[in-house]
Amino acid sequence: MGKNKLQKRVLDSAKEFIAKEIAPVAAMTDEKEKFPLKNFKEMGRLGFLGIPYPEKFGGAELDYLTYATIVREIAKVCASTAMSVVAHTGLAGNPIFSFGSEKQKIKFLKPLALGEKIGAFGLTEPNAGSDIAAMETTAEKKENHYILNGTKIFITNANVADIYVVAAKTSPEKGMMGISMFVLEKGTEGFKASGKKEKKLGMKGADTGELIFDNAIVPEKNLIGRKNWGLKILHQTLVGARIGMAAIALGISEGAQKYCLEYVKQRKQFGEYLYHFQSIKNMLADMEMNTSAADLLLQKAAVMKDEGRNVTKEASEAKLFASEMAMKITKDAIQIFGGYGYSQDLPLERFFRDAKITEIGDGTSEIQRLIIADEIIKRPT
Numbered sequence: 088m089g090k091n092k093l094q095k096r097v098l099d100s101a102k103e104f105i106a107k108e109i110a111p112v113a114a115m116t117d118e119k120e121k122f123p124l125k126n127f128k129e130m131g132r133l134g135f136l137g138i139p140y141p142e143k144f145g146g147a148e149l150d151y152l153t154y155a156t157i158v159r160e161i162a163k164v165c166a167s168t169a170m171s172v173v174a175h176t177g178l179a180g181n182p183i184f185s186f187g188s189e190k191q192k193i194k195f196l197k198p199l200a201l202g203e204k205i206g207a208f209g210l211t212e213p214n215a216g217s218d219i220a221a222m223e224t225t226a227e228k229k230e231n232h233y234i235l236n237g238t239k240i241f242i243t244n245a246n247v248a249d250i251y252v253v254a255a256k257t258s259p260e261k262g263m264m265g266i267s268m269f270v271l272e273k274g275t276e277g278f279k280a281s282g283k284k285e286k287k288l289g290m291k292g293a294d295t296g297e298l299i300f301d302n303a304i305v306p307e308k309n310l311i312g313r314k315n316w317g318l319k320i321l322h323q324t325l326v327g328a329r330i331g332m333a334a335i336a337l338g339i340s341e342g343a344q345k346y347c348l349e350y351v352k353q354r355k356q357f358g359e360y361l362y363h364f365q366s367i368k369n370m371l372a373d374m375e376m377n378t379s380a381a382d383l384l385l386q387k388a389a390v391m392k393d394e395g396r397n398v399t400k401e402a403s404e405a406k407l408f409a410s411e412m413a414m415k416i417t418k419d420a421i422q423i424f425g426g427y428g429y430s431q432d433l434p435l436e437r438f439f440r441d442a443k444i445t446e447i448g449d450g451t452s453e454i455q456r457l458i459i460a461d462e463i464i465k466r467p468t
């Protein structure tokens with residue numbers, strides 16, 4: 088089957104699954120703060136969790152644009168599910184695919200792509216968020232294994248995952264240049280998810296927890312790439328993840344916009360449908376312009392990534408713009424709905440709460456602005 092045909096078939100079947108299985112449980116997933124395990128496993132079975140990876144590693148052998156499009160479609164109805172997918176496929180799968188050995192890909196990437204196992208990615212620590220160099224988790228080499236000590240916090244899928252990709256300092260004296268990446272399994276001696284479930288503003292269905300390394304014994308063969316390659320691996324992983332986060336933000340915006348366009352044609356005040364009022368029209372026009380612009384930035388970043396080009400700036404632009412617009416659009420959507428928008432009977436307040444993390448995760452908006460500025464300053468003038 089040709090790539091375009093396969094892409095269309097996968098997108099059609101994803102849309103069908105999202106409408107039939109994800110949309111109906113989205114409100115409950117949020118309300119009960121329940122990780123959507125059944126749908127997650129089913130997405131793996133249907134091939135949606137390994138979109139950009141080769142068939143031999145359980146993937147669909149499609150591109151990053153298709154992956155981002157599926158994430159965006161999921162986020163239109165359930166951002167929590169989309170966030171769990173991005174942590175699994177983008178954050179955990181990508182470093183294994185890009186830098187892992189053939190054996191690691193078979194052992195870890197394949198079950199992730201097939202949804203047989205769930206992945207998580209551990210970088211953030213209590214004293215190291217934006218400032219990666221401040222990382223305190225260490226990995227000390229002993230014979231044919233590493234001993235890991237430290238704590239990771241705010242980790243998506245922490246309590247539900249089976250496979251973890253984590254960062255630790257192998258040469259602490261080298262600061263940022265002394266970080267390495269490891270892949271390890273649930274049940275590794277000295278390692279556990281603490282069981283603490285973060286109570287959050289939004290993305291309540293996405294599990295967020297803590298990882299504890301207490302003299303965890305990780306075999307040397309679980310090192311991803313080479314010793315002290317962490318910075319390079321983290322850079323590539325986070326750039327890719329930002330495209331996923333942009334897709335989540337845009338999906339949330341589009342989900343909210345859809346409700347607004349229906350509502351303004353149903354709701355009357357002062358004897359007129361809402362769409363007659365100029366203030367409402369202004370908000371609708373801005374929503375359309377901003378989702379279109381976010382769409383273009385997202386597609387540009389994803390297509391350039393598929394072409395193998397450096398997308399550091401483009402991924403940050405897409406994520407920064409889409410996330411700030413998701414906040415504006417979901418706020419305006421609630422405004423258009425008035426009191427009904429504030430009520431939990433409709434998903435608009437959920438969209439609004441879910442949107443906020445897109446300005447924080449995978450690098451805050453402030454950090455994205457620094458990255459974009461640094462990239463253009465480097466450019467010859």
Ligand SMILES: Cc1cc2nc3c(=O)[nH]c(=O)nc-3n(C[C@H](O)[C@H](O)[C@H](O)COP(=O)(O)OP(=O)(O)OC[C@H]3O[C@@H](n4cnc5c(N)ncnc54)[C@H](O)[C@@H]3O)c2cc1C
Pocket residue numbers: 174178208209210211215216217218240241242243244287290295444447448449450451452453454457
């Ligand atoms: C729901 C959720 C899920 C997450 N999932 C994961 C995950 O799966 N894996 C993972 O590793 N992490 C995850 N994170 C962590 C997330 O990536 C961090 O929260 C984020 O990178 C910011 O780090 P921080 O919270 O420590 O904030 P800080 O770095 O302490 O930043 C605090 C404030 O200072 C600003 N700031 C910091 N440095 C600068 C600077 N140099 N210039 C200007 N402003 C600056 C920030 O923009 C922010 O406004 C998750 C977080 C949440 C809330």
